[in-house]
Amino acid sequence: MIVGIDLGTATCLAAAWKDGRPRLIPNALGDVLTPSYVGIEDDGSVAIGRPAFERWATHPHLTSRPLQGRFDEVPPLRDGDRELGRDELIALILRSLCADAHAFLGAPVTAVVIAVPCALTDPERRAVLHAGKLAGVRVLRLLNASTAVALHYAQPRADTNSRFLVMDFGSGGVNVAAVDTFDGIVEVKACAGDRSASGDAVTRLLAGHLLDEAHASAELRADDAFMRRLMLRAEVVKRELSAGRDVTLPVIPRSSDTVHVGVKTFEALLTPWLALLWRPAERVMRDARLRAADLNAVIISGGTSQLPQVRAFAEQLFGRPPVEGVPAMEAVAAGAAMLAGMIAGDVGLSRFALTDVCAYTLGSIEDTSGGTYSPAIERNTVIPASHTRRMLPSPPDRQTLTLDLYQGESRRREDNVPVTSVRLPFADGEGTDIRFSYDANGLVSMERAEGRQWIPLAGEGLSDLHSAERRVALDAWTVPARHAVPHRMLLTEAGRALAELPQPTRARLARAMLLLGDALAARDRAASAQHAATLREMLAANPRRDAPATT
Template sequence: MIIGIDLGTTNSLVAYFTEEGPKIIPNRLGKNLTPSVISIDEESQVYVGELAAERMLLYPDSAASVFKRDMGSRRQFKLLDQTFLAEELSSLVLRALKEDAETYLGETVEEAVISVPAYFDDARRRATKRAGELAGLKVERIISEPTAAAIAYGLYQSQEQARFLVFDLGGGTFDVSILELYDTILEVRAVAGDNFLGGEDFTAVLENLFFEKHYKLDRLSLDEKTLRHIHKQAELCKLGFGEKRVSKMSCKIGEEIYELEVDLPKYEEACGELLERIRRPVKRSLADAHIRLSDIDKVVLVGGATKSPVVRRFVSKLFKMIPDTNINPDEAVALGAAIQGAMKERKEAIKEVILTDVCPFTLGTEVVREWENNQYEGGVFCPIIDRNTVIPASRTERLYTVRDNQDKIRINVLQGESRFAANNLSLGELLIDIPAGKAGEESVDVTYTYDINSILEVEVKVISTEIGRASCRERV
């Protein structure tokens, strides 16, 4: 059995495929959502999910949350006297989900499809894969979250042809994808997003309003426990807007009670800047897909933060249509990941859907460019795989030496959209030896291969000697 896992910033879910379609597996507490929170105690006992979230309020030094934002980085999370990387904390969440699935299904589970934001780069995807492996799971596939959500919707579409936009605003990340379904082919046309925009930011708006009102409270001098308490109350206040037009938060700090009452228009106004940031990736994905807003048949909402009335109103206005929420926005990604798992296993009950995905960003290298009259400009970004190219993709670029007797070529593997190398993210470097010669005589072929899991491999071949060198990065 291959399970599908949505490893979220705030909440994680696990699903499996049945004869009747995909289903969420409830956790040991009977809930569909498991908070992505880890806590440990003095005896090194690990707590995951709701229990950990409760402990975090009491013992903030022993717990960590929102670590998905640091996936693939070297940031160390300190829990009591132990330190963890984000991928290690994630592996503890994954292990708990695996165990819950095993208990529920009554069988061992060793394989999984895990979802990641479309906008996750190579390092973050690899870290996610490692987290799965640390949890004892063979990671069959890393799938982009909006693609997974689109599969969940696409599979049960009545129309034969539809263009839809998946709008995924989770706890920490925002992804937009444009997909086209014809018959049994589901094609991702474009993706765009913001790795640092999500429900957490909409909570922070209320925290800021709270501190603005109680300006005498010195935020910087408050301890972690108090800050967590305020955050929790702000979160509850935010959720309150689901039913009421006025929501309140009340925090006990020391012996005093501090309150804040906000009405919806005021909250909406305070969220203005965040809402503006939503527009950008939407525009870009449409432009990249060469699709007009009016050509979109359906807007699908995914992610807990799309339940907010402020976000819903904004989305309805932006797209001039009522978005589709037939599938619970919390669950679509996990359900889609489970379907993807079943497709891998070629389950009979499943309609065969052929899926094509795209590379979410441009990948290239740094070069020196020659202009007229022997003028050179260094630090130029040379794209090799353009963003939104259908994957898997493999592209080769031939690069020439620029100086006489140059005996090395440096391949700086870059990701980004700026024409200046320095503004893009460096994923790694390769230094290649070449025979010294006259400028422009020697050359290398640089091949970038972006595989179906959106993991990059770089290969460099020196043309004159035919000596090739694969990237130091392992093949997945």
């Protein structure tokens, strides 16, 4: 079974192409969206998805968002002398999604198509591929999120020739693509990603405003646990404001003072962020040689696209309202599932074909060039693509040459993303041919000609032996059984409610939590279900009252 996965910064979603349409796959809690969080529980087991998300604020050093920001900045999670690195954290999320798909579809998942942010560089894309190895599934294709949305939009319009722009607004940034469709062919003309124009950036703007209005101290702003809780509350406030409701809420702990945020204030806060959206859109339109009048449609998707200010801004940019009816949170996974169906040979998708492009220019810097960046494959070249360059020794008696490979658009070394560095030997003063390549996944490789063969210099990734060793270490971690996840989630919710309740209710709740925990530890499914029902009734009778007031 092949499934499509939207590997999002904030949430992930799996879907399968079945009966001529994408089928969204629910997780163990019955939700189709799985938060992109991994944590270590108090008993040393691993929490994935919403159970980990619920501990993100209260256990900051035991919880991770491995897909947030740049992958090389993701710290490992540690439990004593054990640790989970970035690749292992992503692998756990992939394993969880595949387990959900197995339970829903009744067949094991053997391969996946993964949609990722357009801005991911070669090292980050390789991390996703390696995570797939650790998870025990083959990654058949890495797909830009905006390309996935284009596939989903094009599928019911196979007989229509169209030219449209996709803007996918995720928590980690915006992904943009200019697309032509004709006779079932989906042709990406240009794409770009920008991490600065992210949904998380909007949440940070709002959190900063709340801190300023509450006159929060520097000490409080440096409190990691408090700031995480504030970010979660700012996310809730953002949704309320997006629905046109003013919000009043307390910000400082143990203070009766409140902060009022109006819709007009929120719109003013968004102004500088909205201005960032133009940069990737303008680049894509320019690279595709398009004007706004050339577009038949504008498609927006992603969580942040649900902000009315985003829709209004898109209409202002392109002179037409975005297309209605595109599922904001589901379009990327649906497009990934469609490509999975195409790869699997689904008859209903046989007329479709996809061409994509690379998001970054690929180039090199020679140690004799004075640091000048020399492009080999320009951004938005159709992939797969290769370019061969003859390297000559200078001076002629030179024996070696150091070649640094980069992705990026700047002529300055420090503004580009390093991929690898190799040392090339010259034989008897003769030159050598070097081939630079992008494959269909947007992955980079570099090879040296040796007779009629091409010898890899970069792009090989980790060895199978190394991957196998890391997979064995990952398997040593305890992941709760799927049926136990709702019960563990219930324990987390009860733990948050415990401090707010008076005695003797608090003591009764603590006792119910202990009984459920013991039943889970004993793997007694019947007792777990019984104690979970009791605990659920107690929580329903004592609801939390921490939601912000709205007007």
